[in-house]
Amino acid sequence: xxxxxxxxxxxxxxxxxxxxxxxxxxxxxxxxxxxxxxxxxxxxxxxxxxxxxxxxxxxxxxxxxxxxxxxxxxxxxxxxxxxxxxxxxxxxxxxxxxxxxxxxxxxxxxxxxxxxxxxxxxxxxxxxxxxxxxxxxxxxxxxxxxxxxxxxxxxxxxxxxxxxxxxxxxxxxxxxxxxxxxxxxxxxxxxxxxxxxxxxxxxxxxxxxxxxxxxxxxxxxxxxxxxxxxxxxxxxxxxxxxxxxxxxxxxxxxxxxxxxxxxxxxxxxxxxxxxxxxxxxxxxxxxxxxxxxxxxxxxxxxxxxxxxxxxxxxxxxxxxxxxxxxxxxxxxxxxxxxxxxxxxxxxxxxxxxxxxxxxxxxxxxxxxxxxxxxxxxxxxxxxxxxxxxxxxxxxxxxxxxxxxxxxxxxxxxxxxxxxxxxxxxxxxxxxxxxxxxxxxxxxxxxxxxxxxxxxxxxxxxxxxxxxxxxxxxxxxxxxxxxxxxxxxxxxxxxxxxxxxxxxxxxxxxxxxxxxxxxxxxxxxxxxxxxxxxxxxxxxxxxxxxxxxxxxxxxxxxxxxxxxxxxxxxxxxxxxxxxxxxxxxxxxxxxxxxxxxxxxxxxxxxxxxxxxxxxxxxxxxxxxxxxxxxxxxxxxxxxxxxxxxxxxxxxxxxxxxxxxxxxxxxxxxxxxxxxxxxxxxxxxxxxxxxxxxxxxxxxxxxxxxxxxxxx
Ligand code: SF4
Numbered sequence: 001x002x003x004x005x006x007x008x009x010x011x012x013x014x015x016x017x018x019x020x021x022x023x024x025x026x027x028x029x030x031x032x033x034x035x036x037x038x039x040x041x042x043x044x045x046x047x048x049x050x051x052x053x054x055x056x057x058x059x060x061x062x063x064x065x066x067x068x069x070x071x072x073x074x075x076x077x078x079x080x081x082x083x084x085x086x087x088x089x090x091x092x093x094x095x096x097x098x099x100x101x102x103x104x105x106x107x108x109x110x111x112x113x114x115x116x117x118x119x120x121x122x123x124x125x126x127x128x129x130x131x132x133x134x135x136x137x138x139x140x141x142x143x144x145x146x147x148x149x150x151x152x153x154x155x156x157x158x159x160x161x162x163x164x165x166x167x168x169x170x171x172x173x174x175x176x177x178x179x180x181x182x183x184x185x186x187x188x189x190x191x192x193x194x195x196x197x198x199x200x201x202x203x204x205x206x207x208x209x210x211x212x213x214x215x216x217x218x219x220x221x222x223x224x225x226x227x228x229x230x231x232x233x234x235x236x237x238x239x240x241x242x243x244x245x246x247x248x249x250x251x252x253x254x255x256x257x258x259x260x261x262x263x264x265x266x267x268x269x270x271x272x273x274x275x276x277x278x279x280x281x282x283x284x285x286x287x288x289x290x291x292x293x294x295x296x297x298x299x300x301x302x303x304x305x306x307x308x309x310x311x312x313x314x315x316x317x318x319x320x321x322x323x324x325x326x327x328x329x330x331x332x333x334x335x336x337x338x339x340x341x342x343x344x345x346x347x348x349x350x351x352x353x354x355x356x357x358x359x360x361x362x363x364x365x366x367x368x369x370x371x372x373x374x375x376x377x378x379x380x381x382x383x384x385x386x387x388x389x390x391x392x393x394x395x396x397x398x399x400x401x402x403x404x405x406x407x408x409x410x411x412x413x414x415x416x417x418x419x420x421x422x423x424x425x426x427x428x429x430x431x432x433x434x435x436x437x438x439x440x441x442x443x444x445x446x447x448x449x450x451x452x453x454x455x456x457x458x459x460x461x462x463x464x465x466x467x468x469x470x471x472x473x474x475x476x477x478x479x480x481x482x483x484x485x486x487x488x489x490x491x492x493x494x495x496x497x498x499x500x501x502x503x504x505x506x507x508x509x510x511x512x513x514x515x516x517x518x519x520x521x522x523x524x525x526x527x528x529x530x531x532x533x534x535x536x537x538x539x540x541x542x543x544x545x546x547x548x549x550x551x552x553x554x555x556x557x558x559x560x561x562x563x564x565x566x567x568x569x570x571x572x573x574x575x576x577x578x579x580x581x582x583x584x585x586x587x588x589x590x591x592x593x594x595x596x597x598x599x600x601x602x603x604x605x606x607x608x609x610x611x612x613x614x615x616x617x618x619x620x621x622x623x624x625x626x627x628x629x630x631x632x633x634x635x636x637x638x639x640x641x642x643x644x645x646x647x648x649x650x651x652x653x654x655x656x657x658x659x660x661x662x663x664x665x666x667x668x669x670x671x672x673x674x675x676x677x678x679x680x681x682x683x684x685x686x687x688x689x690x691x692x693x694x695x696x697x698x699x700x701x702x703x704x705x706x707x708x709x710x
Contacts, residue, residue: 007036009454009462010050011105011447012601014331015177016456017042017050018541021448021467029057031448031467040541041155041456047176048599048613053447055610057467063430063443064472075473079480082397082440083487085422086122089395095124095374099384099393102344103401104131104333107452107464109502110477111335112342113494114399115350117485118378119343120368121493125355125378126393128346130401131336132381136345136692137298138329141307144573145315146558147565148522149340149352152320153290153328154458154543154555159185160324163286165195165279167219167310168296168698172203173598175294175330175457183207193286195279197222198296200593200623200665201658210278213660214269216591216699219297220577222276223309224255225265229280230316237318244561247572251312254574268577283313288324295332295595299697301581303689308573315570321558330457332596337455341523341544342506346378346693351510352523367512368493380693382408382686389416397424399477400444404433405603405671408695409646410681426480429605433671433679443474447606450476452499455544459554462541478502500536507531522564527551580699581687584662588644588701590628593665594680595698600669607669620677622651622704623665629655634706641707642666644700646685649678650707664704 003022010017018039024030033054037044066078073081089097100118102111111129118127139149146152158164158181171179186192186207196208197219205211214222230236231252241248259265262280266273283289291314297306311327319325331337343350353360355377365373379387385407387393396417407413417423417437425438428446435441448467455461470476482494496502511526524545531539542553563570584591599616601607608614622642624634634640636655641648642664651666659665666680685700 006465006467007463008465008467009334010046010053011334011464012049013175014333014336014457015041015175016334016454016460016462017046017177018462019046019050019053023467026468029059029448029468031057039462041458041460042177045177045180049601049607052610052612055612056606057446057448058609059471060609061430061605062446062471063427063435063441064474065443066473067441069439075475078440078442079483079487082424083484086395086484087488089422090122093394095122096126097393098122098124098395099126099379099388100397100399101381101384101401101403102127102129102339102399104129104134104336104339105400106335106339106477107450107454107499108335108338108342108506109452109499110481111339111344112350112502112506113478113481113496115343116368117481117490117494119349119374120364120370121372121485121490123372123374125346125374125376126384127378128381128384129339129344130381130403130406131331131333131339131344132693133299133406133695133697134295134332135298135329135336136694137300137303137689138307138331139340139345140304140692141311144304144308145311145571146563150522150557150564151329151457151459152557153326155181156555157290157324157326157328158182161185161288161290162189162191162324163193163195163282163289165197165283165289165291166204167197167291167293169292169294169330170198170202170204170595171292171294171330172206174332174596176598178330179204193282195282199660199663203598210275212271212275212279214271216593216663217300217579218269218577219306220302220309220575221259221265221268223313224575224577225259225262225276226280226283226313227252227255227316228260229262230284230313233284235284236316240318241316245315245570245572246567247574248316251572251574254576258577287319289319290324290326290328292328292330294330296698298329298694300694300699301687301689301696302578303694304691305573305575309575312572312575315572321556321561323556334456335454337457337459338453341455346380350506363513364509367509370493380688382688382693382695385413385416388420391419394420395422395424396420397426398434399426400428402432402434402603402605402671404437405679405681406668407681408684408697409686410679410684411647426477428474432603432605442480443472444477444480445470445474449474453503453539459543460541461544463539498533500531500533503536504528504531522557581696582685582701584701588703589662590702590704591663592642592644592683592700592702593663593698594668594684595665597667597669600667602669603671604669617667620649620651620667620670621654623654623656623659624704625659625661625663626655626657627661629653632704632706634704639707640704642683642702642704644683644685644702647678647682649680649683651677664702
């Protein structure tokens with residue numbers, strides 16, 4: 001008898017690989033995992049994390065039952081308690097006294113319902129997501145340049161390019177299957193050049209023709225310099241700039257003030273002028289250029305400007321909207337993009353509409369039949385935990401994320417939650433650092449039990465399908481949220497019975513009042529506005545927009561040179577390069593860089609269950625340049641204490657020449673639950689980009705010393 005095989009999607013990074021899961025023994029949660037050969041993101045390939053998913057679907061460390069104040073209870077009791085306490089606090093202090101902190105791990109349907117409850121019916125926009133920490137600067141960059149949060153490229157462009165620039169992206173470890181596609185493209189095309197722009201020599205440099213180990217935070221200077229070079233070299237696409245863009249002269253003028261020569265750029269970035277000149281010459285001379293950028297750009301106090309400095313170069317050279325070219329942000333999480341679609345950020349409304357646009361607020365209110373829709377942006381992640389700490393927010397519901405580990409200034413986040421009147425945590429994992437602080441714990445279904453959609457970093461919507469029945473008393477996130485909403489008095493608007501019903505409503509909202517103004521909007525799922533259960537169950541991966549005219553989706557955008565601004569033209573943004581907000585000094589002379597490892601995901605709540613993955617790097621470490629280690633008498637594999645003005649941790653010393661002098665690298669994954677050495681998040685400064693609110697997780701001034709002190 002053949003065993004049932006389910007096509008689903010990997011729950012880790014934003015590459016969004018398709019999986020074929022063969023359920024061997026449902027009772028024992030035994031499953032064989034293979035890459036889906038038909039999925040257009042991975043064509044059957046999986047990285048180490050995806051391939052070991054079968055080891056992580058055990059009941060070990062699962063949250064299986066609801067509890068209130070540490071006592072197990074039934075669902076009715078837990079839901080009544082949460083709804084009652086939220087109602088009390090809102091009645092006494094107003095809707096802005098409550099908040100939701102959600103996650104790029106949620107499915108789009110979960111995200112949609114959480115947003116609808118907070119923004120549409122509670123009437124506050126205090127819902128933000130851990131995706132704020134990963135891609136919110138990229139969102140701002142796209143919105144400013146294109147008038148909408150629209151990623152123009154697809155993976156296929158990587159295979160057609162002749163130059164790929166990876167900026168602040170260790171795709172080899174953080175987006176492994178996308179990187180494998182780049183590697184294969186390079187094997188197949190000897191003309192394809194790869195440039196890596198990163199202070200650290202990472203695994204991605206293994207295929208690089210040129211590595212630019214620039215001074216941390218100086219990316220905008222480099223790309224401003226490139227814009228000036230394109231002008232000097234006569235490589236501006238004058239027709240494109242004149243007819244399809246605005247603001248070129250201002251952006252060029254701003255760039256010329258600090259980046260007018262290769263020498264100035266090389267000096268500011270602390271790079272070899274010959275290498276800078278080589279990069280500029282390759283970019284200038286290669287039409288098919290894709291610039292991939294990720295957390296090294298986004299996680300910065302000037303991340304939005306860095307994104308626009310990159311996009312400016314593509315607009316100036318007309319390298320956009322054609323095969324094999326464009327600016328291409330890589331998001332970190334499996335459904336960061338799905339969250340963006342439904343307004344998962346505190347400053348956005350569902351279906352890519354804006355809270356600060358009264359017409360959008362009105363439209364969403366009429367669609368949801370609510371007169372309470374929030375009409376001003378809510379608290380972004382860092383602000384939200386500050387407001388919890390100082391008592392402005394008195395109740396928070398944290399869904400599928402572990403901010404006590406992952407947020408910057410994580411010790412203060414922990415203290416804020418310890419002081420908060422009501423902390424509700426819904427998660428599939430028990431006993432996370434955050435769950436330990438909860439008054440109410442609500443068990444959510446895990447990856448192998450969930451049913452809905454996610455959208456990957458190239459806008460491709462794929463299904464996550466259940467392999468097993470829900471464990472214990474776990475329920476889907478959308479079910480938990482909607483049952484609380486019903487108890488808060490919003491019964492009709494949250495009477496959902498299935499994720500298909502929610503997906504249909506989400507698609508219908510994108511098509512609601514599809515008039516000429518609406519046509520300017522990028523996010524359109526009108527082809528799914530009446531989708532039925534059977535169609536939803538068999539939904540094939542497809543890239544939005546998916547309209548009635550284009551039911552096969554839209555792999556590439558802006559081929560028609562029509563943007564989503566009022567005059568349909570793209571915008572150059574003048575960028576004044578800035579370094580990190582907090583500078584190194586005599587007390588804290590090193591720049592701390594943080595990031596992911598190849599074989600772990602976020603705070604290790606799942607990948608930590610796979611013995612094979614733990615073998616890669618078994619404990620927290622700090623990477624340091626050999627000369628710095630020698631000066632400080634730090635031995636390889638010894639222990640060191642790292643301290644910032646915000647916190648401290650211990651880590652094993654790893655001496656590596658790939659590190660810049662004066663920089664340290666610490667991975668983000670270890671939690672207080674699996675390591676007594678402390679959490680990386682406690683070190684990170686909480687300064688944010690003024691436009692995106694994204695924290696500067698890549699550059700915190702720190703010091704390092706041997707531990708114990710001799
Ligand atoms: Fe999963 Fe990302 Fe690996 Fe693909 S590349 S298998 S989506 S972790």
